[in-house]
Amino acid sequence: GAVVSQHPSWVICKSGTSVKIECRSLDFQATTMFWYRQFPKQSLMLMATSNEGSKATYEQGVEKDKFLINHASLTLSTLTVTSAHPEDSSFYICSAPKQEDTEAFFGQGTRLTVV
Amino acid sequence: TQLLEQSPQFLSIQEGENLTVYCNSSSVFSSLQWYRQEPGEGPVLLVTVVTGGEVKKLKRLTFQFGDARKDSSLHITAAQPGDTGLYLCAGGNNDMRFGAGTRLTVKP
Numbered sequence: 666g667a668v669v670s671q672h673p674s675w676v677i678c679k680s681g682t683s684v685k686i687e688c689r690s691l692d693f694q695a696t697t698m699f700w701y702r703q704f705p706k707q708s709l710m711l712m713a714t715s716n717e718g719s720k721a722t723y724e725q726g727v728e729k730d731k732f733l734i735n736h737a738s739l740t741l742s743t744l745t746v747t748s749a750h751p752e753d754s755s756f757y758i759c760s761a762p763k764q765e766d767t768e769a770f771f772g773q774g775t776r777l778t779v780v
Numbered sequence: 781t782q783l784l785e786q787s788p789q790f791l792s793i794q795e796g797e798n799l800t801v802y803c804n805s806s807s808v809f810s811s812l813q814w815y816r817q818e819p820g821e822g823p824v825l826l827v828t829v830v831t832g833g834e835v836k837k838l839k840r841l842t843f844q845f846g847d848a849r850k851d852s853s854l855h856i857t858a859a860q861p862g863d864t865g866l867y868l869c870a871g872g873n874n875d876m877r878f879g880a881g882t883r884l885t886v887k888p
Contacts, residue, residue, distance in 0.1 A: 707880075709878045768825050774821060
């Protein structure tokens with residue numbers, strides 16, 4: 666199957682700092698990538714859809730200035746959590762579909778802890 | 781907003797029992813996916829259903845897509861402790877959204 670690599674797998678940062686999470690499609694090109702947040706014992710909530718070469722589409726209630734998404738190439742999307750606060754602590758997961766309307770392949774996830 | 785209603789959200793059964801998980805929506809999907817997720821990891825795809833009325837089997841797991849492509853079910857026969865995990869249905873049109881998930885515990 667296709668491979669999506671997410672880095673880092675975990676990160677601890679201080680309140681007020683910014684954290685960048687990378688999502689790479691290793692063996693295919695992804696014009697679209699999805700970013701999710703998952704709180705303990707809950708499902709994945711779609712945060713935004715990352716589009717290569719254009720602005721990301723954010724879900725209602727997700728602050729675009731706080732969660733900066735950049736999809737500068739067909740194999741890389743990044744999510745930057747700016748001015749992180751403890752309530753931003755969560756499991757962040759990216760995914761990328763190989764083609765439209767088919768299954769998406771997921772990264773390993775990033776456990777963010779803001780202290 | 782979750783477009784997919786998944787039930788039950790929690791299920792605890794004994795080894796050997798059968799179970800069914802449901803995923804319902806008012807929207808029509810071109811496809812639905814079922815995933816299983818282990819703690820601290822990303823979801824792993826189990827199956828994709830595309831055609832209305834389609835039934836797919838994966839060993840003891842049977843997946844069905846509703847005729848109207850608005851709902852799907854996952855049936856597990858003779859559950860084993862190794863089936864314990866979070867099961868998620870997902871679907872979308874130009875995006876991918878998840879149901880609330882079913883946390884299954886199979887006791888030996």
